[in-house]
Amino acid sequence: MSVYPLFILSAFLFSLGFFGVILRRNLISLFFSLELILNSANVLLVGFSKLHGNPFGELFVFFVLAVAAAEAAVGLAIVVSLYRFKKSVNSEDYTFLRW
Numbered sequence: 009m010s011v012y013p014l015f016i017l018s019a020f021l022f023s024l025g026f027f028g029v030i031l032r033r034n035l036i037s038l039f040f041s042l043e044l045i046l047n048s049a050n051v052l053l054v055g056f057s058k059l060h061g062n063p064f065g066e067l068f069v070f071f072v073l074a075v076a077a078a079e080a081a082v083g084l085a086i087v088v089s090l091y092r093f094k095k096s097v098n099s100e101d102y103t104f105l106r107w
Contacts, residue, residue, distance in 0.1 A: 014055035021048035035087045035097045039080065046076045 021044050028041030050069045057065025087097060094101050 009058075011055045011059045014051055014058070018048045018052040018055065021045075021051065033099050035090070035099055038099065039083050039087070042083075043076060043080065046072060046079075 025041045025044030025048060028044065029038060032038055032041060050072055053065040053069050053072070057063060090102060091097055
């Protein structure tokens with residue numbers, strides 16, 4: 009199997025996640041977009057691992073998945089806390105968090 013379709017899939021997932029982060033204002037949608045970006049990095053790591061015949065890229069995917077799970081858990085806890093404070097999940101309502 010050729011690895012180039014994996015690279016194309018990774019680029020598609022990254023661009024979809026990037027445009028989701030840029031265009032969306034809902035905090036839940038932002039987290040989904042960030043997860044798409046992390047998953048595109050995982051697909052790219054697996055693709056390069058298959059291309060070079062080295063299993064370290066596939067092993068590194070497990071660490072990225074652990075970081076993504078921790079990010080989702082902490083991020084969703086922050087979103088729930090902010091929702092209880094402001095009763096909104098729109099990111100424009102949280103300008104008071106800026107420096």
